[in-house]
Amino acid sequence: MITDITLGQYIPGNSILHRLDPRTKILLTFAFIAVVFITENIIGYVLIGFLLALLIKMSGIPFKFILKSLKPIYFFVIFTALLNLFMTGGKYIVSFGIFHISREGIILAATMALRLIFLVAGTSLLTYTTSPIVLTDGIEALLKPLEKIKFPAHELAMMMTIALRFIPTIIEETDKIMKAQSARGADFDTGGLIKKAKAMIPLLIPLFISSFRRADELALAMECRGYHGGEGRTKLKELRFKKLDLTAFLVFTLLAALCIFVGKFNLFYI
Amino acid sequence: MIEINNLTFTYDTCREPALDGINLTIKEGEFVAVLGHNGSGKSTLAKHLNAILLPSGGTVYADGINTADIKRLAELRRLVGMVFQNPDNQIVASVVEEDVAFGPENLGMPSEKIRERVDYALKTVGMYEMRNMAPYNLSGGQKQRVAIAGIIAMQPRYIVFDEPTAMLDPKGRQEVMQAIKALNSEQGITTVIITHYMDEAAEAERIVVIDHGKVIIDDTPRMAFANVALLKKLGLDVPQVTELMFRLRGEGIALEYNKLTVDECAEELKKALKKQV
Numbered sequence: 001m002i003t004d005i006t007l008g009q010y011i012p013g014n015s016i017l018h019r020l021d022p023r024t025k026i027l028l029t030f031a032f033i034a035v036v037f038i039t040e041n042i043i044g045y046v047l048i049g050f051l052l053a054l055l056i057k058m059s060g061i062p063f064k065f066i067l068k069s070l071k072p073i074y075f076f077v078i079f080t081a082l083l084n085l086f087m088t089g090g091k092y093i094v095s096f097g098i099f100h101i102s103r104e105g106i107i108l109a110a111t112m113a114l115r116l117i118f119l120v121a122g123t124s125l126l127t128y129t130t131s132p133i134v135l136t137d138g139i140e141a142l143l144k145p146l147e148k149i150k151f152p153a154h155e156l157a158m159m160m161t162i163a164l165r166f167i168p169t170i171i172e173e174t175d176k177i178m179k180a181q182s183a184r185g186a187d188f189d190t191g192g193l194i195k196k197a198k199a200m201i202p203l204l205i206p207l208f209i210s211s212f213r214r215a216d217e218l219a220l221a222m223e224c225r226g227y228h229g230g231e232g233r234t235k236l237k238e239l240r241f242k243k244l245d246l247t248a249f250l251v252f253t254l255l256a257a258l259c260i261f262v263g264k265f266n267l268f269y270i
Numbered sequence: 271m272i273e274i275n276n277l278t279f280t281y282d283t284c285r286e287p288a289l290d291g292i293n294l295t296i297k298e299g300e301f302v303a304v305l306g307h308n309g310s311g312k313s314t315l316a317k318h319l320n321a322i323l324l325p326s327g328g329t330v331y332a333d334g335i336n337t338a339d340i341k342r343l344a345e346l347r348r349l350v351g352m353v354f355q356n357p358d359n360q361i362v363a364s365v366v367e368e369d370v371a372f373g374p375e376n377l378g379m380p381s382e383k384i385r386e387r388v389d390y391a392l393k394t395v396g397m398y399e400m401r402n403m404a405p406y407n408l409s410g411g412q413k414q415r416v417a418i419a420g421i422i423a424m425q426p427r428y429i430v431f432d433e434p435t436a437m438l439d440p441k442g443r444q445e446v447m448q449a450i451k452a453l454n455s456e457q458g459i460t461t462v463i464i465t466h467y468m469d470e471a472a473e474a475e476r477i478v479v480i481d482h483g484k485v486i487i488d489d490t491p492r493m494a495f496a497n498v499a500l501l502k503k504l505g506l507d508v509p510q511v512t513e514l515m516f517r518l519r520g521e522g523i524a525l526e527y528n529k530l531t532v533d534e535c536a537e538e539l540k541k542a543l544k545k546q547v
Contacts, residue, residue, distance in 0.1 A: 133364055165364040168406040217359035224320060224352045225362075225420060226344060226376035236371035236384045 010131045017059040017129040022138025024245040029126045035256045044263020045114045061128045069124035077113050085109040136160045154230025272296040276328035288314040290483035301454045301461045303474035307505040311483040316432045316464045320350035351421035351429045357413035367401040373424040391422040395449045411442025431463040468509045492528040511535040
């Protein structure tokens with residue numbers, strides 16, 4: 001019933017983007033988000049579009065996957081664009097009934113839509129080129145300094161690791177319980193929303209109980225393997241900044257500066 | 271050496287003691303099987319060997335470390351490893367080698383050293399080729415071998431297996447038993463296996479049968495399985511060979527009891543047949 005379990009949306013590969021340190025990628029993704037927000041005019045967005053296209057080309061991720069990642073926000077993009085298109089004041093170009101479209105409205109609608117698309121496409125590039133495990137390692141390393149102010153960076157990363165590890169196990173178990181309950185006459189597929197929700201109870205309760213038991217056993221097994229929290233723990237694969245990461249930072253900073261410069265200061269008076 | 275002196279243990283939820291005056295000494299390099307019916311206390315005993323449970327009365331020492339000594343808990347856990355029944359609930363990471371590395375990582379070893387231990391442990395259980403796979407793509411027997419590798423990577427002197435094959439199919443059971451036997455004979459790791467499969471127990475050097483929290487039999491498999499009537503009374507099976515000999519004796523055929531392997535049994539039957547003719 002539930003087959004083909006893929007975790008996250010990582011697509012294995014060996015491109016420059018794949019080989020970068022996860023910390024580099026996370027930081028640059030945030031920088032990218034900042035650039036998108038700072039940029040205000042359409043020329044800036046065209047530049048960012050070029051930058052993004054270049055990154056996608058470099059990553060070797062097929063373009064249709066990027067489009068797929070945009071699917072959940074299509075409605076949102078269109079809604080925002082329409083809202084901006086009709087609600088922005090200024091000198092109206094077209095008017096019909098109560099609807100007026102101004103030049104400013106068109107520009108604002110376009111920039112808003114592009115902003116959203118760039119944000120999602122840019123961040124999805126991070127998850128497409130970084131495996132969840134490596135991503136977790138990167139997040140842990142970046143949050144490490146916050147441990148000084150008692151932020152539980154290691155615990156957070158450990159929770160994510162375990163969650164990732166147990167997703168397939170729990171899905172498998174859900175499938176098993178569903179089959180067992182179906183064999184005894186449970187019906188998960190017919191009826192209205194309320195009936196379907198009620199049918200989930202005999203599925204969820206055993207699942208919860210078994211998950212708690214699993215958690216208990218796992219905690220015991222971890223303790224037996226000497227786990228005592230993050231203090232003094234080392235890693236099989238230590239993260240290391242390479243030359244490639246430095247280059248990536250430099251190139252990205254240059255391009256980002258260009259985008260901001262063009263995007264912030266209206267050079268061409270559009 | 272693990273020394274158990276007059277060990278008693280009572281669960282909070284239960285008035286009857288789960289362990290009732292156990293005295294056992296497990297010597298270095300031994301391969302001990304602990305047998306018992308459900309609820310006999312065999313798992314409870316196993317959990318005392320690395321301080322998952324602490325004695326209500328009596329003491330447990332592993333290489334001179336008292337398991338009740340909380341200050342030496344980390345040392346004790348490194349000395350006595352434990353493999354549990356369900357491999358799924360022991361594997362922490364989503365890549366085989368990362369999981370095996372979990373123990374050494376906790377010990378704070380440098381990463382080159384961890385790499386050495388991980389590779390060695392995976393080779394020992396024959397899972398090295400699958401080091402980059404995700405555990406959920408492995409069979410039960412393979413997963414349990416990964417769990418065992420995770421313990422080996424900590425280089426313990428003793429490993430306690432708590433029904434390591436109970437959730438596996440026959441093929442998985444065979445794989446895991448082979449790995450366990452090799453650990454004992456090739457690596458010299460002292461092995462304690464809790465089981466209710468007689469065929470597995472027959473592989474050990476020594477069998478300890480527990481019932482109602484007491485040691486009933488403590489002997490070599492050969493001698494232990496000779497007590498067929500007693501074992502049956504305790505709700506335990508005997509290996510098929512022993513069962514056959516037992517029944518034939520019941521029919522009045524003069525046979526030696528203490529035969530364990532199929533070959534020995536065949537030999538004994540041949541002899542008996544010659545005598546009859």
